[in-house]
Amino acid sequence: MTTIDDRPVLVVTNLDDPTADLVIVELHDRGVPVVRFDAGDFPATLSCSAFIGDTDGWRGSVRTPSRRAELGSVRSMYYRRPSGFAFPHLDKQDERFAVAQARYGLGGILTSLPDCLYVNHPHRIGDAEYKPAGLAAAAAAGFVLPPTLITNVPGDAQAFIKKYGPVIFKPISVPLYLVGGKAQTVPVTEVTADEIDDSVTGTVHLFQKRVDKVADVRVTVIAEQTFPVRIDSGLLDWRTDYGTHTYTPLVAPPGVERSMRAYLRHFGLVFGAFDFALTDSGEWVFIECNPSGQWAWMEPPTGLPMTAALADLLEGGLRDQ
Known part of the structure; x- marks a missing residue:
């Protein structure tokens, strides 16, 4: 007799997430129940009740107007990019209080579900999003890094540029940045020593030796599967114009594969989107790893089955680990 597994997959993300949409369609086609919500919709259209005491884990439910998920029976959570909690009807002090209760209350419940596979766990994502921590972990994992x-x-920045130039500047973290109401990408830019002035003192900046690259590589790692893709664009920052790209599936060198596995183990991740600069000599230079990175746009031109791989992972849950 075949046992029907009716445990749901939670997909926690914002409304506009086409990558999550693809995974949800794949799961739906497999008959896997899915409950999708944006944590930022709490409490307007999202509610939660949870109990613990004479049980071995949280029991209760999280509910949307059309879905309900029992907390003790969630098989996996695909945690993508939910919007933040907001209580605009409250004054600033009360809003800070309410946001803290939501973050540590609802957020704490969602990060401590029993027998749930997280892709990725929100706390592990938070750890890995610190770029200095990522660079230190990459060095320890054996990757080649640019200085x-x-x-x-300012003086230290100028000295670094003079020693290692050409040098690029890039953000350490990129919160939502709106121009005319539209989200913007803050691009990587080349910077010279004479462009450095006292405005550098205003916050922390990241400067990095520009890699003399012939192409970029994005490697999407989903559990035990690895999907490397060469991106030829001719751009310093390939994210600034996707219309220039050509994509070629690759095989990662064994040393790079080992280093990626070590990096993911360090942060406790089961998914990672690695970026490398590829040099003329064939060296893969580590740039960063995004624990919530995009991948779906590369699937149609390459034919790589990334949606299916992620659906396999979520469908299997911890029982397949």
């Missing part, structure tokens, strides 16, 4: 300086001291 990098993080500073708010």
Whole structure:
């Protein structure tokens, strides 16, 4: 007799997430129940009740107007990019209080579900999003790194540029940045020593030796599967114009594969989107790893089955680990 597994997959993300949409369609076609919500919809259209005491884990439910998920029977959670909690009807002090209760209350419940596979766990995502921690982990994992300086001291920045130039500047973290109401990408830019002034003292900046690259590589790692893709664009920052790209599936060198596995183990991740600069000599230079990175746009031109791989992972839950 075949046992029907009716445990749901939770997909926690914002409304506009086409990558999550693809995974949800794949799961739906397999008959896997899915409950999708944006944590930022709490409490307007999202509610939660949870109990613990004479049980071995949280029991209760999280509910949307059309879905309900029992907390003790969630097989996996695909945690993508939910919007933040907001209580705009409250004054600033009360809003800070309410946001803290939501973050540590609802957020704490969602990060401590029993027998749930997280892709990825929100706490592990938070750890890995610290770029200095990522660079340190990459060095320890054996990756080749470009010389990098993080500073708010203008003289140190100038000295670094003079020693290692050409040098690029890029953000350490990129919160939502709106121009005319539209989200913007803050691009990587080349910077010279004479462009450095006292404004550098205002916050921390990241400067990095520009890699003399012939192409970029994005490697999407989903559990035990690895999907490397060469991106030819001719751009310093390939994210600034996707219309220039050509994509070619690759095989990662064994040393790079080992280093990626070590990096993911370090942060406790089961998914990672690695970026490398590929040099003329064939060296893969580590740039970063995004624990919530995009991948779906590369699937149609390459034919790589990334949606299916992620659905396999979520469908299997911890029982397949």
